Amino acid sequence: MVLRGDPRNVEAPRVAGSSSLADDLHWLLARLKQALGAAEAVAVTRQGMTLWGYTVLVEVVARPAGSQLALSQAVAVDKSKLVAILDELETAGLVSRRPDPTDRRARIVSATAAGRRAFAAARAEVSRVEDEMLRVCDDRERALLMTLLRRLVGGPMFAAGAGSANDTQCG
């Protein structure tokens, strides 16, 4: 059909001082995030979860959460949105919420055995999608890219007092 994000835009600017969307960091990130997210959503759906569910599961499997609040901060999603995501995962039997004996307000969130299995399968599929997108990079470039992206997420715009407390958008 028709090209979206026409390759002509992907060239370097033709005239010194001019610029194009290929030089716009936000447009590049938006485009990549959108395409990757769409492909990953299809992949994780096959494992019975949404992309949001998968994202939360990444964190829960890596590190069981002492509370939903802590989990929502780690994922950068509002606690009220997290409720619905955990409802899905719990209904599917992939995570469990149990009360913290120390603090009866809090709930400890952990992955079930089925959750870890489903996550492993989903992660394998997600890795394949990432590989597809990153196919145009060699191993060294890929590692460098990930390092830089990680560093940006640790950068000044995400520091404690730094404005926008807006949520990540995975939906």
Add this chain to the structure above:
Amino acid sequence: MVLRGDPRNVEAPRVAGSSSLADDLHWLLARLKQALGAAEAVAVTRQGMTLWGYTVLVEVVARPAGSQLALSQAVAVDKSKLVAILDELETAGLVSRRPDPTDRRARIVSATAAGRRAFAAARAEVSRVEDEMLRVCDDRERALLMTLLRRLVGGPMFAAGAGSANDTQCG
């Protein structure tokens, strides 16, 4: 206040084979795009445009569009969504739509003098926001990052027949 996207997640995995959100490309892109977009939206609003308007203006200033359809493909936004964006820009006097004498269905979209001025001012502000995000990179790393991102957008997941014709999300 409270940290969003807790730095603990930004470390490399602690156990070989384990993983965390800091290794998830989609989460990294989503997080960066969200934060950058929020900051840029504030910046371009001061110049009387939305972030969508700015994004379209980047393309129009670089290369006047022979038709809205061509423009929508270059930006990777649906033609119906583009209508509203151009309405905004035109009402603000930043772009003009004039009929193509060759094809009376099509409209040639170009930036007005005021549009070029506003764009230059907006671009300067956007550059400052990008600088802020990229402050954690040195010049070489920054150039390399942009090169890699550009290459990804030219990669297999964006090729002609490659699934998801989904739009970029700048809103």
Add this chain to the structure above:
DNA sequence: TATTGTTATACTCTATAACTATA
């Protein structure tokens, strides 16, 4: 019959605030 621009609409997602129960 196909294409360009436009409009209308249904839908999803998001943001916010209010509420409860515990501390």
Add this chain to the structure above:
DNA sequence: TATAGTTATAGAGTATAACAATA
């Protein structure tokens, strides 16, 4: 009085299809 989890809701943003004008 503050915090953890939940619910409800209003608003923004998106996707889709249908339409009029022109090719």
